[in-house]
Amino acid sequence: MSAKLAVGVAGVWLLLAAGPAWAHHAFSAEFDINKPLKIQGTLTKWEMINPHSWFHVDVKGPDGNVVPWLIEGGSPNQLIRLGVTKYTLRIGTEFVIEGYLAKDGENRAVGRNFVLADGRRLFLGGSSPGADPGK
């Protein structure tokens, strides 16, 4: 929440600022606030698991080598309730991930945003961005 908005919101809603803190864990304990990243990759596997889903992504480096990354995302339960299934997201889907690198420096990050090639955000609006019309 931006500082401007926080000031504008009435006191009764201030509790909401703690929203992400209610989540399963303190993200800044696992990921490095000082290491924001933006990577482009191809989905190789999506683990729809709790408490956080994990996206396995192949990222091509400047030297042409492909490096596997693991990206943490949200609990899949609400997505399933909104009609998203494991078939919704096609293996091979390309997206850009903005997030923060893991503190241990491994190729792991929290996916702050997943942005598809056409600019849409992954799952935003409960749509099926990678849906195969044949399924």
Next chain:
Amino acid sequence: MTRRFLASAGVVGIVVAMVWLPRVPVAAQVVPLAPVKPLIPAKTAKPWTAPRTPDGQPDLQGFWTNNTYTPLERAKNVTKEFFTEQEALKNAKRAAEAEGEQTEPGTVADVHYDFTQFGLDRSQGGMALNLRTSLIVDPPDGRIPPMTAEGQRRAAARAEARKRMGAPTDAVQNLPLSVRCIIMDRAGPPMLAGAYNNNYQIVQAPGYVMILVEMIHDVRIIPLDSRPRLPQNVRQWTGNYLGRWEGETLVVESTNFTDKTAFQGASANMHLTERFTRVAEDVIRYQFTVDDPATWAKPWSAEVPWKKTIGPLFEHACAEGNYALANTLRGARAEEKRAAEAATKVSK
């Protein structure tokens, strides 16, 4: 919402109207997808009598959510018990927008995945709009009463014990119970909405009511008889619970809690009374009273509308997929190593 509506709703103490809060585009450069359709259609509340299960219990069965934007305690700058419908809608819309708002890059608040992308902001989950300004209904100021001296001493001792244990990332045991997938902070009892997946299933059988919590699939199978309570030395995460019917209301009384949970600072001897009353086809009025003289001079009570939602509940196998726990500890060790190396360089 008017007094007349209150009366016509036949709901004493709570007012519930289904609201669907449209998603707010997160960033201007992103083309928003089609809005999510309401999972729960809007309905007009009207007088309603609960159907009966085959064995004659008022029927509470089904899937429910206690999602809410209403805070447990009333904000200090709010002096009334109820918002008008207009105020409540405006506040809820603002709260939904705040949840979808981008955080400032480089701040702690920004280090997480976007909840809106995963449907985890509360407005996408659907909720009953509660006109109350706080979930707490008693005392009338809507706030938890001041702690007794004994309660304060216990809280200080707990804080001191935590300090002695070291940093949260020093050992698995130092991390919060929810991070360790043992019990979610707000799943209770008493049951309050957490950040997401605030879904419950109630199943009734002769002599029993079962309440399943989606988060960590915690379950209470509540006997409806007067069997003896567990001995004092047996303590359970969700207490020792017994239920009974008082007319249309399921009353569940719980004791034998553990001081590892300490709801709002309560002692392990907290006596919790929960009341479930189906006040409409799609609404359960959930009330609870916390009685713990070791912590508060007087009992206090809260009330939350539960709205019918769609099922089934989905698996939440928390511990099995909890990579975050190991990652957090590994991250802390890596940071310590870096700090030690930096210190060695300086000393050279």
